[in-house]
Amino acid sequence: MKAIGQFTITNICDVVASETAPENPYVGQLWVDTSASPPETKIWNGAEWVVQNDIETLRTTISILTTKSAELQSTIDGLNSYVGTMTETIETVSDNLGNEHQTVLEMQAQMSQLQQTIDGLTVQVTNQYAGGLNFIQNSAGLNGISDDWVKTGTVTVDTSTDTQNNTTSDSCFVLGASSTLKQTVTGLVTGQSYAFSLRAKKTGSSYSSYIRVQYNGNKYAYFFNQTTTFGWQDFSLVIDDITDSTVVFYIYNRIASLYVSDIMMVEGPTVHNWTPAPNEIYTNEVKIDKHGIAVSNAASSQRTVITNTEFAGYYNDEVIFTLNKDETQTKKTTVDGELTVGKTKFVPMSTASEGLNIVILD
Known part of the structure; x- marks a missing residue:
């Protein structure tokens, strides 16, 4: 007995073209929808038919890109215009700089003429210092070791080339081994800040040297306290909480030499460049301070001193004449x-x- 069967072969790659969607579509099936004009090719994504090669979408995208291109071109045109304006501005500035350069050259020529005029003056004042804000009296030894300072040990004044090259005042104190220098400052305004500064050089090691300010009774602020040597350096400090109207400036040296100059104390929190104290005027051969006036002549070794205790003339360190109450005493006349x-x-x-x-x- 023969068995007879029948089967149908379906090409799953067939594209269905019809006005209605195929029934029971499978994922990826293609359908040409002939109901649209022109016909649209669609694909089944498992949930719906999606148009392939959507011409309208492409047209919309091209339209957007065209608009953006026009906007970009407009922006570029604006940038070109701005660059052109900037170029004109730069050229104008360059012209102005050229004019300013010419002005500077003219000023330099005038300064040169002024310098020649100054050089031609017959009156010349050198190394003159007028007093300012400084609370420290005789703050660089320009008046020797005056009684403004209390000293122990060996303290001298130095005006060597090294000192002149490294200080504003051209003078400094030199403390020998185991020497001290102290000055008490009174009459400060409580509640105010005070700034201190100085220049110093330490030549001996192994033992400590220090410079400090004693304030508010028993508080100390140190510029430095060290054993190692150092060359000329600037030191400064600011004390904000002054509650006592008296401070003590104190210098101590243990061994070899400690050089100290340009000591400055001013009211306020800002460190100032060195100047002498008020009523102090120092030139090469004239010294005026609260003690009086001293006029000297280095070439002849003569010196005249006028203070509240003395009116005298010196040759070297010898008194030649002096006023003693109601008489004048002279050595030679x-x-x-x-x-x-x-x-x-x-x-x-x-x-x-x-x-x-x-x-x-x-």
Whole structure:
């Protein structure tokens, strides 16, 4: 007995073209929808038919891109215009700089003429310092080791080339081994800040040297406290909480030499460049401070001193004349002409060999 069967072969790659969607579609099946004009090719994604090669979408995208391209071109045109304006501005600035350069050259020429005028002046003042804000008296030893300072040990003043090259005042204190220098400052405003500064150089090691400010009774602020050596350096500190109107500035050196100069103390929190204290004026040969006036002549080794305790003339360190109450004391006196003492007049003759006439006055 023969068995007879029948089967149908379906090409799953067939594209269905119809006005209605195929029934029971499988994922990926293609359908040409002939109901649309022009016909649209669609694919089944498992949930719905999706148009392939959507011309309208492409057209929309192309339209958007065209609009963006036009906007970009407009932006580029605006940038080109801005660059052109900037170029004109730069050219204008360059022209102005050229004019300014010419002005600077003219000013330099005028400065040169002014410098030549200054160089031609016959009056010259050098190394002159006028007092300012400084609370420290004789703050660089320009008036020697005055009684503004209390010292122990060996303390001298140095004005060597090294000191002049490294200080504003051209002068400094030099503390030898186991030496101290102290100054007490009174009359400060409580509740105010004070700034301190100085320059120093330490030449000996192994032992400590220090500089400090004692304030508010028993508080200390140190500029430095060290054993190692150092070259000329600036040191400064600010004390904000002053509650006592008195401070003590103290320098201590243990061994070798400690150089200290340009000591400055000012009211306020800002460190200032060095100046002498108020009422202190120092030039090369004139010194004026609260003690009085000293006028010297280095070439002749002469010095005249006027203070509240002394009116005297010196040759080197020897007193030649001095005012002592109601009399003037002199070591040597030369009179060129007549000399009257009381009622007696001494008249030199025309020649020295003829001697001297003594005349008794009525």
